[in-house]
Amino acid sequence: MKKITLIRPLENISEIILDLDKIDGTAILDCERQCRMLGEVSPDVQFSKTFSALLASKASGVIFDDIKGLSGPDFMHVINAVSNFLFGGISPNPETSGNSEKQ
Numbered sequence: 001m002k003k004i005t006l007i008r009p010l011e012n013i014s015e016i017i018l019d020l021d022k023i024d025g026t027a028i029l030d031c032e033r034q035c036r037m038l039g040e041v042s043p044d045v046q047f048s049k050t051f052s053a054l055l056a057s058k059a060s061g062v063i064f065d066d067i068k069g070l071s072g073p074d075f076m077h078v079i080n081a082v083s084n085f086l087f088g089g090i091s092p093n094p095e096t097s098g099n100s101e102k103q
Contacts, residue, residue: 002081008071016067016078018059020085031055052082 002018009015031054035045045051056078057064067078 004074004077004081006070006074007077008074010066010069013062013066016056016060016062018056018078018081018085020059020082023055023059023085027058028055031058046086049079052079052086055086056082 002020004016004018006014006016031051032045034054035048035051038050040048040050042048053067053075054064056062057067059082060067067075070078
């Protein structure tokens with residue numbers, strides 16, 4: 001879980017707790033569908049801030065409109081945490097990546 005203390009709290013929200021461990025494939029696909037329904041046309045929604053905001057909403061229990069209503073710095077902090085979740089696991093396998101040294 002990632003706890004984000006807001007710089008500019010909303011009326012009833014002073015922190016956002018992202019429980020990204022509870023996100024599964026169904027949640028990701030649901031957020032993708034919602035993102036497309038909102039008009040997102042990117043070939044890959046993983047690069048969409050709308051998709052990341054929808055995922056943040058699902059991971060935190062904070063409604064999507066409140067995520068969108070965050071101040072710019074707070075919004076980007078939340079979006080960056082989701083992006084780290086989405087792209088943080090993408091790394092080459094150390095056992096198979098470029099370890100072809102001649103012995």
